[in-house]
Amino acid sequence: MTWQGTTEHEALHSVATSLVAGLRDLESWLLHGDTEYIFHSDSAARCRSLGTYIGSALADAERDAYAPALALMRSAMEHVFIDKLVFLGQRYVQIFRYMDEETWAKWQQAREAGEAWTLDITKWSRTRKGEVRVTREGLHSKPAADGSQQTIGIHYFLLNEYSPFVGPPSIQEYFDDGLSETDERREYAERNKSMYEVYLKWSSIKESLKANGFAEEETLRRLDVHYRFLSAFVHPNTDVTKLLYGRNAWNWPMYDHYSSELILLYAIVFAVEELRNFRAMAQRQPFAEVNNWIETERLCDRAWRLSSHLWFPGQEPHAHDRYQEANRRGFREQRSGSVRRLENPAALPVEEVGYYVNPLERLVELHASKREMMTGLSYVSSWPRSDAHLR
Helix, strand or coil, rough: CCCHHHHHHHHHHHHHHHHHHHHHHHHHHHHCCCCCCCCCCCCCCCHHHHHHCCCCCCCHCCCCHHHHHHHHHHHHHHHHHHHHHHHHHHEEEEEECCCCCEEEEEEHHHCCCCCHHHEEEEEEEECCCEEEEEEEEEEEEECCCCCCCEEEEHHHHHHCCCCCCCCCHHHHHHHCCCCCCCHHHHHHHHHHHHHHHHHCCHHHHHHHHCCCEEEEEEEEHHHHHHHHHHHHCCCCCCCHHHHCCCCCCCCCCCHHHHHHHHHHHHHHHHHHHHHHHHHHHHCCCCCEEECCCCHHHHHHHHHHHHHHHHCCCCCCHHEEEEEEHHHHHHHHHHCCCCCCCCCCHHHHCCHHHHHHHHHHHHHHHHHHHHEEECCCCEEECCCCCCHHCCC
């Protein structure tokens, strides 16, 4: 039986499945020169891994199991942005806690004197509570014959060094392997915990994205919207049934136009981000050629345009977002007692259009034409659906 989404979202479904195939096939598309660099092969394997996550989410969506699909998309989102740091990261953040003023002064003197251990520091700061944050350039390979070096982000090495199975230092006494002392296992667990806290949890990933110039504060706030939304399907703390299937749905799981569309949109933006980041990495020294890239680039460009109404970071606000922003301004003026001055939604600067909170509720609204009584502004949907007002 053909999934209803292949008909209702024909173009989105087609490019999403093609992108997943591209992620899975990327390893075989790598063209190595005289020297094969393991970094390139490892990075292509990361793309294949992401393709498995996204492909599994699409399979869940085709069974109308939207909550598991969106939970997988949360994993895919973290995957994509860790991979961005693996592929392209050249800076990393170190955190030192409880540093006294005397030690901080000595560190500053050492940097002013140009001591070797300070040469790769690009920025540092200390809080009143003694927390020092140091931003360093990434780790470097040995110089080649021509003196060139490859800079590899620390997250590449953490993929092998960090273990999620160690557990906290406090429980190490219960897992005696007979070969090591409890204190040794506690030390290792403490280092492992620190790796996660400083580099791998979501807040730390955002810090690294910012340190590398990949995202500014506003972009990070928008990424948080999607991270919070997708996290709701990982943790069973909220009943999401009505959100996913509509308030009148009782015989669920059942097909839903909006939830299925949102999953396809996430599949596209995450896959495109990953493929473009991989290509950018392959174009840096040491270079790697990627077969079929012209076709893949065209696919990515087309997919990005088709998914633009999601307004994921890097995309433009939709006409509905402008309509909402103009209404908010009109509401504020009326509440303040000012003479009503209506904004032209189409003339609003991109950077002044406020972001949304719930991606699925917003997607439903995109399909509903409407007129706001208080402001007189109207929105005409490009994809009107009669059930959008009732959902």
